[in-house]
Amino acid sequence: xxxxxxxxxxxxxxxxxxxxxxMRVKAVAQQxxxxxxxxxxxxxxxPEEIWATVVATARGAIEKAAIAATDIAGIGITNQRETxxxxxxxxxxxxxxxxxxxxxxxxxxxxxxxxxxxxxxxTRATGLLLDPYFSGTKIAWLLDNVEGARARAQRDELLFxxxxxFLIWKLTGGRVHATDATNAARTLIYNIRKGCWDAxxxxxxxxxxxxxxxxxxxxxxxxxxxxEILGQAIPILGVAGDQQAATxxxxxxxxxxxxxxxxxxxxxxxxxxxTLVASGNRLLGTIAYQFDGKPIYALEGSIFVAxxxxxxxxxxxxxxxxxxxxxxxxxxxxxxxxxxLVPAFxxxxxxxxxxxxxxxxxxxxRNSGPAELARAALExxxxxxxxxxxxxxxxxxxxxxxxxxVDGGMTASNWAMQxxxxxxxxxxxxxxxxxxxxxxxxxxxxxxxxxxxxxxxxAKAWALETRFAPGMDAQVRDARYAAWxxxxxxxxxx
Numbered sequence: 001x002x003x004x005x006x007x008x009x010x011x012x013x014x015x016x017x018x019x020x021x022x023m024r025v026k027a028v029a030q031q032x033x034x035x036x037x038x039x040x041x042x043x044x045x046x047p048e049e050i051w052a053t054v055v056a057t058a059r060g061a062i063e064k065a066a067i068a069a070t071d072i073a074g075i076g077i078t079n080q081r082e083t084x085x086x087x088x089x090x091x092x093x094x095x096x097x098x099x100x101x102x103x104x105x106x107x108x109x110x111x112x113x114x115x116x117x118x119x120x121x122x123t124r125a126t127g128l129l130l131d132p133y134f135s136g137t138k139i140a141w142l143l144d145n146v147e148g149a150r151a152r153a154q155r156d157e158l159l160f161x162x163x164x165x166f167l168i169w170k171l172t173g174g175r176v177h178a179t180d181a182t183n184a185a186r187t188l189i190y191n192i193r194k195g196c197w198d199a200x201x202x203x204x205x206x207x208x209x210x211x212x213x214x215x216x217x218x219x220x221x222x223x224x225x226x227x228e229i230l231g232q233a234i235p236i237l238g239v240a241g242d243q244q245a246a247t248x249x250x251x252x253x254x255x256x257x258x259x260x261x262x263x264x265x266x267x268x269x270x271x272x273x274x275t276l277v278a279s280g281n282r283l284l285g286t287i288a289y290q291f292d293g294k295p296i297y298a299l300e301g302s303i304f305v306a307x308x309x310x311x312x313x314x315x316x317x318x319x320x321x322x323x324x325x326x327x328x329x330x331x332x333x334x335x336x337x338x339x340x341l342v343p344a345f346x347x348x349x350x351x352x353x354x355x356x357x358x359x360x361x362x363x364x365x366r367n368s369g370p371a372e373l374a375r376a377a378l379e380x381x382x383x384x385x386x387x388x389x390x391x392x393x394x395x396x397x398x399x400x401x402x403x404x405x406v407d408g409g410m411t412a413s414n415w416a417m418q419x420x421x422x423x424x425x426x427x428x429x430x431x432x433x434x435x436x437x438x439x440x441x442x443x444x445x446x447x448x449x450x451x452x453x454x455x456x457x458x459a460k461a462w463a464l465e466t467r468f469a470p471g472m473d474a475q476v477r478d479a480r481y482a483a484w485x486x487x488x489x490x491x492x493x494x
Contacts, residue, residue, distance in 0.1 A: 001073040004446045005061065005234070006438040007054055009079040009163050010242065011100065011264045014053035016061035017435060018072075019442040023452060023461065025435060026067075029060030036097060041104035041346060044097035047085050050163065051170050058230060069232030073449040075171075075225065076238035076441030078245035079163040081186045084138035086149070086211070087166065089159050092174055095146050098163070099138040102265075102304060102346050106137035107355045113137075118204055125191040125198050127276065127285025132355055133302070135162060136188030140205045153208045160211040162187065164239050168222050171236060176223035179213040181290035182244035190215070192287055193276065195295065218244070218289050219448040238444025240289065242437050243267040247288050247298065248444065249436030250405045251459040256398045260385055261437065262410035265349070266306035268388045270299045272396060281391035282351045299395060301350040301388030305343040307410050309377045312345065319370040327415045329374035338480075339363045340383075340487040341376035351391040352492065360491045381410065382420040383484040389424055403427045407436040414466075422472035423481060432463040 003026065008015040015030040031053040036044040062069060082101035087094045099105070110130045113119065119130045128134055139160050143150040152158050161169065165179045184190040184197075189207060191198040197212050216222065222236035240248060243261055247269045250259040255273035260266060269288060276285050276297045288298035305312075310323045320326060340362045342348075347355040361376070389404075404426055410416055411430050421428040433439055446452030453461070470477075 001071060002451070003065065003067055003071050004074055004076060004442045004449070004451065005058060005072050006076045006078065006442040006445070007058060007167065008242070008438040008441065009050060009054055009077070009167065011080045011102070014050065014057050015438065016054070016057035017438045017442070018061050018065040018067065019439070019446070021451060023439065023442065023446070025433070027061045027065035029057040029064060031057055039105070043100040043102045045083065045100055047087070047094040047098050047166055050098070051167070054167060055229060062230065069230045069234060072232070072234050073451050074235050074237035074445035076443070076445035077164050077167055077236065078240055078242050078437050078441035079167070079183070081162060081183060081241040081243065082133060082135050083163050084135045084142070084160070085163065085166045086139065086142050086158050086160050089157055092170065095149055095158065096142055099142070101133055103138070104132045104346055104355050106132040106141050109137045109140060110355070113204070122188065122201055125193065125201060126188055127185070127192050128188050129282060129284065129353055131353055133349070134186060134188035136201065136205050136207070139207050143206065150206070153211055156208070156210045158211055159213070160207070161213055164241070165213045168236060168239070171225045171229060172223040173226040177213045178216055178222055180216055180218045180220070180239040181287050181295060182218060182241045183239070184215045185287040186241060192285065192295065192297070195293070217291055217293065218248075219291060219444045235449070236445075237448035238441055240441060240444060243269055243300065244287070244289055245440035246407055246437040247271070247440070249438070249440030250407060250431065251462040252405065253455050253459055256402065257405070258392075258402065259405040259407065262306045262381060262406065262408035264306065264308045266303035266381060266385060268301045268385060268392070270392050270396070272297050272299055272398065277396045279391070279395045281394050282353050283388070283391050283395055284350070299392050301391060303381070303384045303388070304346050304349045306381045306384070307408070308345070309341070309343045309380060310410070312343070313374060313377055317373070319373065323409070326374045326378055327413045329371045330378050330415050333371040333375035334367060337363065337365055337368060337372050338483060339368055339372045339376040340484060341373065341380045342487050342491045343377070343380050344491055348488070348492070350388055352488070354492055357492050357494060360487070360494070362487045362490065378413065378416045379419055381416065382423040383481065385420060386424045386481060403429050405429045405431065407431065407434050417468045421468040421470045423477060425470050425474070425477060427470070428468040429464055430466045430468070432465040
């Protein structure tokens, strides 16, 4: 049993990756799944389709790796966070499609709770803000809007879980209803100071605590898979939400280390050690990882639209056929134009947290075209990242102007990464293994299985592929960022 299987269940696709004993990628299988948009601002997934793609990719990766299920020492799971599923305790049948983290339908619930004065209590306990992004108000919506759901929940007939919990439940044949501390920390109902579900917040939201999964460490025993699923009963030994898994995969184990992941959204995490920082700039306090019952905290800034802006260029405007074309277009853009795109397609995340504003483009001229829009799309990710870093530095003295470690699909663009370094005025390091989310989940399972090294050994194994150093003149950098801030202010004012 010399390999680890990482299940990386993301917002737009499910992937399975087999890692060998040296933590190298041995095989990858991936499947996209359907995105449902039933109303403006609503985003849903079919939990059963997610499950089907996870099983198919797991089997596909094992086959591609030319190994048997008996060669797998353990499974690590990482997942899109906050996405909310409620299912029947006996049959496993979801009562509704999954409500995705991007979904904004609970804005009214959040506003009502704010008006009632509940936000300070919730923020102190959970580190989070009252926003539709998180799971708690999604659960409340499901209980109130699916016929009979609240009565069934009160009769202990329903279970709640983020995607990891649903997958664990399915993989173990319904024997294990559990999650890890990092996913629990994103639900709006988990007290990250006390390390338990918060009964007072559950009461405010009307959520029966019998629905909630058991919370475990990131590296822990999450049960054995049913033999028929993969051909062997395999232990599930590691679980972490995708951004925390990437933080682990980037070996950001020391306070002050920082990573930013560029997938559908962008998420920057700053390790603050055993200190839970109360943000004065509307960042989130969260759990970076938890071992031996001891949480390590982080400051997190969340950008709702990063890679999704490239998908918009492809699927919405249809000015590109593939993401790789954006670099060529950006390089060809007219340098005399300063087109700014604020991609608030589902509102703005940190540090603004405005669920109602929508995207806008500024600085268009008669000569603006696909090249200028592509450049503005890539630049919007750099500008938003600087917003997060500025807020982190204001919140915590340990957030020095250090190196930013990056991962995710967008980091393949050298142009985008160079602009990121230029606009934040700091080095940007891209690792040799950019599959850091899956690597983090694999390491959790592998270290639990005794196959992979401890934290110190894992950190020593981290390897740099490319460092992007800032080359933009400081005055130009500040002028470009000031123009971005004006554009955001105008977007928020509409």
